[in-house]
Amino acid sequence: MSTLRPALLTDQYELTMVSAALSDGTADRRCVFEVFSRRLPAGRRYGVVAGTGRLVDMIRDFRFDPAEIDFLRRTGVVDDRAARWLADYRFTGDIDGYAEGELFFPGSPILTVSGTFAECVVLETLVLSVLNHDCAIAAAAARMVTAARGRALIEMGSRRAHEEAAVAAARSAYLAGFRFTSNLAAGQRYGIPTAGTAAHAFTLLHDDERAAFASQVATLGKDTTLLVDTYDIAQGIRNAIAVAGPELRAVRIDSGDLAVIAQQSRELLDSLGATETKIIVSGDLDEYAIASLAAEPVDMYGAGTAVVTGSGAPTAGLVYKLVEVEGRPVVKRSEHKATIGGRKVAVRRHKPTGTATEEIVVPQGVPDRQPNDRLLQHSYVVSGEPVSLPTLDESREHLRQCLISIPWEGLKLSGGDPAVPLTVVPAT
Template sequence: MTTLRPALLTDHYELTMVSAALRDGTADRRCVFEVFSRRLPTGRRYGVVAGTGRLIEFIREFRFDAAEVDYLLRAGVVDEQAAAWLRDYRFTGDIDGYAEGELFFPNSPVLTVSGGFAECVVLETLVLSVLNHDSAVAAAAARMVTAARGRTLIEMGSRRAHEGAAVAAARAAYLAGFGFTSNLEAGRRYGIPTAGTAAHAFTLLHDDERTAFASQVATLGKDTTLLVDTYDISQGIRNAIAVAGTGLRAVRIDSGDLAVIAQQSRELLDSLGATETKIIVSGDLDEYAIAALAAEPVDMYGAGTAVVTGSGAPTVGLVYKLVEVDGRPVVKRSEQKATIGGRKVAVRRHKPTGTATEEVIVPQGVPDRQPHDRLLQRSFMAGGEPVALPTLAESREHLRECLISIPWEGLKLSAGDPAIPVTVVPAG
């Protein structure tokens, strides 16, 4: 299996800019690029920063090998001067930004990349590809976690995503508070707990449902989950308890009117003496479907397609824009896509109780710090070398604390204003 290399995970025009900048002598001008979103996806009240840990690893390994440079030369993407530059490329600049698991809002300076123009511009597509995808998944997953009200969620969307994106999505969902993933590579790579037992195919393989259940219990014991909706759900539950006994850990239901079926299943399990057997539901669940089941006797949710596709918002609209050249702010002035010049510093304001009240962004300056302010940016790379990064577990806890800090209105699934206002202080 070929190991994914990051250098060509980029767009053609970035290397043509490098070629031109090398030729005209501007390639090494000191620049600042910022990653931000002009608006949140429709209906969303906050964004979640995710993918930073993956991104820093990619940038650390961002090199062009001989075969890649030869391809670029043959294809006419770069000239000989740019090819020589690519052969020696390594990022030597600085990267700062919001911690993974941090919330962001319109115009939040999520990531700041500083260095020579050429070494920074060549990272644009990679940065946006990772952060837009992972942040979209994490935001959708965080909304599902809120809707679940403390009940456990399993991410099971691998079959609805590109194989590489499936692993990244599992990581982002776990960051957001999911308890398990079905993806074994995500479990191996990131230490995420994995879960899974059997599909309908295993039941259909056997001559009858009881035989299938008996085989699964014989192999995995009673601490397993039996899928009971291949045929008739009520009879499936009866068969499950008849085979496994009242000590069966859980049954899973993957179809039908889940609200009604969950109630009926709970009543049936209790009548059979399986009062401790849990009910897991799955089947095209998103945050709205999960919220609708809040009052039902459901113990765990399995979510797939909606998680890995960002539940209708597969990107969070992050952009990568040049905001400073040689210490001078630069501004894109087009009416629909204007930018704010200069490097930004951001703080989040809080009440003494810890509730967030405002995000303050200061271009070309330092915020007037107030009690209970929290500086949002931290260093990820300095001089091209990674700074100690938080673990995935630490980032997961950071997001949990951030969600607790925003006003409860900001956690609503209905459309509305961002959870907290963002104030951009005028420069000067």
């Protein structure tokens, strides 16, 4: 079965609202929708904006083809008027938001979509689907990068996620600072460096471990990684060095008490003359497991399941809410789900040293700018046309700089207040 086009990656009520609005004449009212989170996942002190580059590409291709419209009409989702409207659908509005790699906090207006009610509301599900997933992955991956303290990480979670989610997760992990991915589609689409050598199955295929290692080295050379824990780890390391020599690039360990095994493996490698052979560890690692290995002789971490599932927070908890109609602020007053009306402008306030101190959000106005303030919103789409966006590597560097800018307490893995407080102030 072929992959669905973006237009049907939506909830039915988006289109039933369009049908009703077209019928009562409100569909063309100029509206502003905002994406924000009411709270961060438990234990998190910041969120990471990710997925906006993917989202802009999908909105550019957001069209309803005749077969899709026929399905919607035949199943009663839309009436004839709405079907004709969908046939001509093109997003002609504006999209502004925080840059990919920017940090966000509860209440940060990370994306603003403006245009007619109908053309904006029909994008709601797609916007939230992309951003909730990618932001969650990027935040988890950023915490792992911090825990790794400069050591390299490889994302290897493809087998633990939906096939397309795996590609998006690899992109978000790279944005967050992972150095490699095992996912080849992510390598092709986004230019992410890929890595991978062999699984336990390759060792089990051969008559003995040495034969498997010899085959791998003969094909890939000594600049490869040998998986040494299929049988006995110590003997596996001896076999690896016996076959490849002390010039072997790395060994990988995927099981056991990694702290103890890493120490023992380093000692054994050094005793065999393989002082430059690196140690890579994997096996259900999350940010806490990585942090626990900080003092051990580990050179690279492989993380999979925890990355692609957001390390316990698989969604960023973002919502898409109407905040303005025809220039008039509108407010949802539901208990525990209230919104602040009006289109918002946000700046990040910094000390002269570069440390972030506060995020200032102003509804329907312009912040009173101070010398070290940084405006957070940028244009993504203008009058329906995408604008030039940063590259993935530029966004990756932007996140690195953002993480440097927050107070060190904000990088802790323990729960606590958001790394930077957010203040909503009246317009000046």
